[in-house]
Amino acid sequence: MKETRLNLAAAALNQTPMDWGSNLQNIQDAVLEAASQKADILLLPELCITGYGCEDMFLSPWLSEVAFDKLLQIKEWCANITVAVGLPVFYNYRVYNTACIIRNKEIVGFAAKQFLANDGVHYEPRWFTPWPANVVEEFVVNGQRYPIGDIIFEEQGVKYAFEICEDAWRPNRPAERHIPKGVDLILNPSASHFALSKTDLRHRLVVEASQKYHCAYVYANMLGNEAGRVIYDGEVLIAQNGQLIRRNELLCFKDVDMEIAEVCFSQNPEITEVIEYLPPIDENSELTSALSLALFDYMRKSRSRGFVLSLSGGADSSLCAVAVAEMVHRGIGSLGVRAFARKSLLFKEDEITHLETLGPDEVEKAIVGRLLTCAYQGTVNSSDNTYNSAKELAKSIGAVFYNWTIDEEVKGYTKKIEHVLERELTWEQDDITLQNIQARVRAPGIWMLANIKYALLLATSNRSEASVGYATMDGDTAGSISPIAGIDKAFIRQFLIWAQQELGYEGLQYVNNLQPSAELRPSEEEQTDEKDLMPYEVLNQIERLAFHDRYSPEEVYQMLLEQGIAKPEVLKAWLTKFYSLWARNQWKRERYAPSFHLDDYNVDPRSWLRFPILSGGFKDELSRIQQL
Incomplete structure (x- = not known):
C-alpha cells in the first residue's frame, strides 16, 4: 500500500451523566486541542456526550x-x-x-456496538440492543439520512473501523472481520471500569491485537x-504491530487528557x-490513585463542601x-x-492566592483542614490507644x-429500655444490643457536623465486614459514601503499613x-474483630x-481443607459462620451507602x-459439610 502518515489523537474525558454543559465543554476542549496539534483523527470515549452511566434514562427516547x-x-467545531x-x-x-464519525463538520456515519457487557458492574443489555x-x-x-451499523470508514486512503469497548473482549471480535477487508486502523472508544491490576489486561488486549492483526490500534477510556x-482510569493507548507508541498517566485530575502520535501506514x-x-x-x-480521584469527583459533582469522618483510630477510618489527604496531595500534583482549589469549588480567589504563597507541606495541610473534619467519639470501652491513634493521625495530615x-447518651437510651422492660440490660443477656447502641x-x-458543614459523611465499612454483616446499621454504616466498602480488611491492613x-x-x-477491634464490649474482654469472626485472610478466601469464583459451600470446604487452612472441625465452624451470616445480612448490604468499585469484584x-x-x-x- 502507498505510505500514509496520520496524526492520531485520543482523549480521556471526565464526564458526568446528563451534564450537557460540562460534557460538551470537555469535548470542545479536546477537539480544539487536537486540531491545534494538527491531528487527523481524534478518538473520544464511549457515550461521552450523554455520559456512560445514565442507566435507565437510556430507555427514554x-x-x-x-x-x-x-x-x-x-460537528460545527470539527x-x-x-x-x-x-x-x-x-x-x-x-x-x-454508537460512535459517530464527523469529518470536517460533516457526519459520515455511526458505528454501532455489537457486543454488550453483561457481567460484573455492567447491565448494558437492559438498555441497548447489539448491532x-x-x-x-x-x-x-x-x-437527513445517516448510515448506521458495521461500517468501514476511510481517512486519506487508510481504512479504519471500530471495536467499542466490550467488542474487543470477545473471541469473535469485530477486528476478525475487519482486517481481511483491508482495515489498517482500529479505534476503540471505551468506558472500561477501574479494577486493581485491570490496566495490565487492557494493555495486553490492545497491544496484542495490534500485533495479531498487523494494524494500528487506538484506545480511549472514560476518566x-x-x-x-x-x-x-482514563487510559489512552496507541499501538501498532505489537509496539506501544503512546500511553498516558492514569487516574489524573484533568477534565481532558490527550495523547497524539504520528503513525505510518505502509506495507512495512x-x-x-x-x-x-x-x-x-x-x-x-x-x-x-483511584480513591483520591473518586473522592474528589464525588465531592465536587455532588456540590458538597468537603468530608466529615468519625475517626475511631482504627484501620478503616484511618484509611x-x-x-x-492523598486526594489533596495528588490533586495538587x-x-x-x-x-485544584478552583475545581474543588470551595475557595474564594483571595484564599487561593494566599494558598499559593505557602510551602508544599503547609498548603496541603491547609487544604485538608478545609476539606476534612474528624471526630473521636469515645466511651468507657474505648482505649487511650485508639484515641491517640485518631488524634495524631488527624494532626499529621x-x-x-x-x-x-x-x-x-448511651446511658439515656439504656435506661429508657430498662424502664419499659422492667429489668436491667446485661452483657450476658443483651450483648449485641449493648454493642449496637x-x-x-x-x-x-x-x-450534625456533616449537615452544618454541607459535607459528605464518610462511612467506614469494608468488604469483609459487609460480607458477614459485622456492622451496626445506622451506626458505623451511617454515611453519604462508603469509599472503602469495595476492598477487604486484609488488604486494608497491609495498605496502611505501606502508606506509612x-x-x-x-x-x-x-x-x-x-x-x-470494635471496642464495644468492656475492655477486660479484649474484643477483636478476628476473635468475633475468624482470621480475615480466611474470611476473604471463603x-x-x-x-x-462461584463454588458451592462443599467445594469451598474441600479447597480450603486441601490447602491446610485449619483442622476440619475449625474450618467447618468458620464456613458455617460465614454462610449463615452472609445469608442473614443481605438486608444490610442493600442499605449500605454507595460504594466505589475498586477490586475485580464487590458485594x-x-x-x-x-x-x-x-x-x-x-x-x-x-x-452436608458437617457430615464430611
Whole structure:
C-alpha cells in the first residue's frame, strides 16, 4: 500500500451523566486541542456526550434526541479534523450504543456496538440492543439520512473501523472481520471500569491485537468517578504491530487528557517511538490513585463542601482520612494549587492566592483542614490507644479534630429500655444490643457536623465486614459514601503499613500497632474483630471462592481443607459462620451507602452481586459439610 502518515489523537474525558454543559465543554476542549496539534483523527470515549452511566434514562427516547442535538453542535467545531464521538441512537424503537464519525463538520456515519457487557458492574443489555455483524442501515433525523451499523470508514486512503469497548473482549471480535477487508486502523472508544491490576489486561488486549492483526490500534477510556460508584482510569493507548507508541498517566485530575502520535501506514510501517511497559502493577499505588480521584469527583459533582469522618483510630477510618489527604496531595500534583482549589469549588480567589504563597507541606495541610473534619467519639470501652491513634493521625495530615464522649447518651437510651422492660440490660443477656447502641449513638452527632458543614459523611465499612454483616446499621454504616466498602480488611491492613512506609504518613504508626477491634464490649474482654469472626485472610478466601469464583459451600470446604487452612472441625465452624451470616445480612448490604468499585469484584447488590434478602440460608449445604 502507498505510505500514509496520520496524526492520531485520543482523549480521556471526565464526564458526568446528563451534564450537557460540562460534557460538551470537555469535548470542545479536546477537539480544539487536537486540531491545534494538527491531528487527523481524534478518538473520544464511549457515550461521552450523554455520559456512560445514565442507566435507565437510556430507555427514554428524549435522551437520545437531546444527544443528537448536541452532536449537531459538536460537528460545527470539527473543522479540518475527523472526530469519533460516542452517543446513544434511538432507531426502530431500540437504543444503540454508537460512535459517530464527523469529518470536517460533516457526519459520515455511526458505528454501532455489537457486543454488550453483561457481567460484573455492567447491565448494558437492559438498555441497548447489539448491532448485527456486516449489517449497515440508514436512519433519518430532520430529513437527513445517516448510515448506521458495521461500517468501514476511510481517512486519506487508510481504512479504519471500530471495536467499542466490550467488542474487543470477545473471541469473535469485530477486528476478525475487519482486517481481511483491508482495515489498517482500529479505534476503540471505551468506558472500561477501574479494577486493581485491570490496566495490565487492557494493555495486553490492545497491544496484542495490534500485533495479531498487523494494524494500528487506538484506545480511549472514560476518566474519573463519572456517576457515583464506578471509577474510570482514563487510559489512552496507541499501538501498532505489537509496539506501544503512546500511553498516558492514569487516574489524573484533568477534565481532558490527550495523547497524539504520528503513525505510518505502509506495507512495512516505520515505528520510530516505542514505550516500554513494565508490569507488575503496584496495587497499593493504584488504590491510592483511584480513591483520591473518586473522592474528589464525588465531592465536587455532588456540590458538597468537603468530608466529615468519625475517626475511631482504627484501620478503616484511618484509611478514609489518608485517602482525603492523598486526594489533596495528588490533586495538587496533577493540577497545581490554583487549578485544584478552583475545581474543588470551595475557595474564594483571595484564599487561593494566599494558598499559593505557602510551602508544599503547609498548603496541603491547609487544604485538608478545609476539606476534612474528624471526630473521636469515645466511651468507657474505648482505649487511650485508639484515641491517640485518631488524634495524631488527624494532626499529621492537618484535619480538624474534635473529641467528645457518648456515655451519657448511651446511658439515656439504656435506661429508657430498662424502664419499659422492667429489668436491667446485661452483657450476658443483651450483648449485641449493648454493642449496637454505642455505635448508633455515634451517628446523630457526626451527622450534625456533616449537615452544618454541607459535607459528605464518610462511612467506614469494608468488604469483609459487609460480607458477614459485622456492622451496626445506622451506626458505623451511617454515611453519604462508603469509599472503602469495595476492598477487604486484609488488604486494608497491609495498605496502611505501606502508606506509612512509602507515602510518609507517620501518623499511621499508631493504628498499625493495633489489632482491629470494635471496642464495644468492656475492655477486660479484649474484643477483636478476628476473635468475633475468624482470621480475615480466611474470611476473604471463603468470600472470593463463593461469590467471585462461584463454588458451592462443599467445594469451598474441600479447597480450603486441601490447602491446610485449619483442622476440619475449625474450618467447618468458620464456613458455617460465614454462610449463615452472609445469608442473614443481605438486608444490610442493600442499605449500605454507595460504594466505589475498586477490586475485580464487590458485594454491593446495586453494582456487582445480587442475592435474595430472604433465602434458605445454605442450611442443606452446611449440613452436608458437617457430615464430611
